[in-house]
Amino acid sequence: MTEIFPSKRVPIPRNGVDYRGKVVLAPMVRSGELPSRLLALRYGADLVWGPETIDRAMIGTTRRINPRTNTVEFTRLSSNGLKNPALNPDQRESIIYRIHPELERGKLIYQIGTANPETAVQAATLVAGDVAGIDVNAGCPKPFSTSGGMGAALLRTPDKLCSILEALVKEVGQVFEIGISVKIRLLETSEKTEALVRKLVATGITGLTIHCRTTPMRPRERAIRQQLRMIASVCREAGVACVMNGDVEDREQALQLIQEYGVDGAMLATAAEKNPSVFRSKEQGGKLPWFVVSQEYFRMALSVENRWGNTKFLLAQHMMGKDPKYQAMNQGKGYEDCAMALEMHDLREEAANLDEVLGITNRQPRAEKRARAREFTAQMELAPPKKAKQDNVLQILNIPHDAPAVAV
Ligand SMILES: Cc1cc2nc3c(=O)[nH]c(=O)nc-3n(C[C@H](O)[C@H](O)[C@H](O)COP(=O)(O)O)c2cc1C
Numbered sequence: 001m002t003e004i005f006p007s008k009r010v011p012i013p014r015n016g017v018d019y020r021g022k023v024v025l026a027p028m029v030r031s032g033e034l035p036s037r038l039l040a041l042r043y044g045a046d047l048v049w050g051p052e053t054i055d056r057a058m059i060g061t062t063r064r065i066n067p068r069t070n071t072v073e074f075t076r077l078s079s080n081g082l083k084n085p086a087l088n089p090d091q092r093e094s095i096i097y098r099i100h101p102e103l104e105r106g107k108l109i110y111q112i113g114t115a116n117p118e119t120a121v122q123a124a125t126l127v128a129g130d131v132a133g134i135d136v137n138a139g140c141p142k143p144f145s146t147s148g149g150m151g152a153a154l155l156r157t158p159d160k161l162c163s164i165l166e167a168l169v170k171e172v173g174q175v176f177e178i179g180i181s182v183k184i185r186l187l188e189t190s191e192k193t194e195a196l197v198r199k200l201v202a203t204g205i206t207g208l209t210i211h212c213r214t215t216p217m218r219p220r221e222r223a224i225r226q227q228l229r230m231i232a233s234v235c236r237e238a239g240v241a242c243v244m245n246g247d248v249e250d251r252e253q254a255l256q257l258i259q260e261y262g263v264d265g266a267m268l269a270t271a272a273e274k275n276p277s278v279f280r281s282k283e284q285g286g287k288l289p290w291f292v293v294s295q296e297y298f299r300m301a302l303s304v305e306n307r308w309g310n311t312k313f314l315l316a317q318h319m320m321g322k323d324p325k326y327q328a329m330n331q332g333k334g335y336e337d338c339a340m341a342l343e344m345h346d347l348r349e350e351a352a353n354l355d356e357v358l359g360i361t362n363r364q365p366r367a368e369k370r371a372r373a374r375e376f377t378a379q380m381e382l383a384p385p386k387k388a389k390q391d392n393v394l395q396i397l398n399i400p401h402d403a404p405a406v407a408v
Contacts, residue, residue: 010239013173016132017047019264021258024048025269028049030313035306045279046107052151058096069304072130074098113137120136132179133206139155182207190226193231197210207241207242250278250287251278277292
């Protein structure tokens with residue numbers, strides 16, 4: 001690959017990373033949690049972006065180390081935990097963000113959702129010592145983001161976006177010596193995109209990712225590449241790294257596109273969500289079969305005590321819906337069932353232990369227990385025994401009165 005070295009470069013801070021020549025995992029809510037990032041890194045992703053985390057969600061969290069998994073966790077009291085002080089401390093808290101300091105060192109970019117320079121700085125400061133960069137999401141088209149003035153709404157308020165980036169550069173980037181970057185979408189015309197990019201690259205950022213779709217475009221619509229050379233050249237002129245995103249299928253294609261369009265790096269989302277082994281090079285044998293990837297993912301998820309609902313969701317992205325192994329996994333209630341479905345019998349005990357830790361006791365989510373309790377009560381009402389009461393039903397089914405909802 002011929003690298004294009006610009007004459008000017010925004011200096012890369014001591015604890016930051018240069019995005020040039022990198023093939024990276026995109027930020028993905030739900031699909032970019034810790035085990036997905038670790039697997040992408042294992043298969044050869046050069047850098048990983050964490051899922052967008054809104055500034056207000058991060059502010060007020062407590063940073064702690066989980067000694068069982070060696071992970072850093074930013075936690076806060078969950079709404080369930082607030083209601084139920086009888087729960088054990090782990091089950092009262094929600095984990096807002098998780099990092100594996102050893103395996104993600106120098107590779108993790110924290111993506112922030114924000115519409116305000118002060119709260120952006122407050123939230124980013126909490127995590128800045130644990131990551132290699134902070135990226136501002138200025139591309140999410142979903143109403144939950146745009147209605148608060150965040151995500152793609154920032155493309156319509158460029159002065160606000162610039163003031164957020166400038167505040168982060170000065171108060172977080174310079175203080176922690178990490179890079180600040182931004183992820184945007186295309187505007188309707190090349191002229192509008194160019195005017196925006198020119199403003200953004202003057203804020204002191206070290207990188208800019210361009211998702212090659214406009215805000216109204218659906219994810220299935222093909223990415224547009226016509227503006228890419230122009231964006232790359234504006235970034236190069238300012239010494240800012242330009243990462244392209246949109247319909248990049250694997251490492252080989254990423255490297256070709258980097259050369260073809262003169263960009264500095266490429267970012268993969270959907271392709272990596274379905275099969276993170278797309279980061280493997282041709283020499284390493286490229287993409288692996290889904291079952292092998294699912295087994296590896298399961299191992300990762302188990303090792304970091306990932307939330308079961310998230311693990312199940314991610315496995316469903318890898319798996320072929322009609323495959324009997326998928327059906328078995330999908331009907332499973334927790335890690336132990338899943339270990340069996342994935343034919344990982346050696347992990348059964350460890351998986352059962354994790355079910356205990358996560359409160360997936362007797363592997364039956366609360367909603368199902370309640371449903372069974374209701375069925376049981378209905379049957380009792382048809383033919384009531386002497387003292388068949390709801391309380392007894394709950395006892396028979398081993399549900400405490402104030403049982404916590406099991407996160408699935
Ligand atoms: C499940 C999912 C979650 C996403 N979450 C985010 C996010 O948190 N932040 C963000 O900037 N983009 C997010 N995106 C958009 C991707 O980062 C990426 O820009 C988009 O999917 C285009 O890349 P692709 O064509 O490789 O899928 C998400 C996409 C998917 C599929």
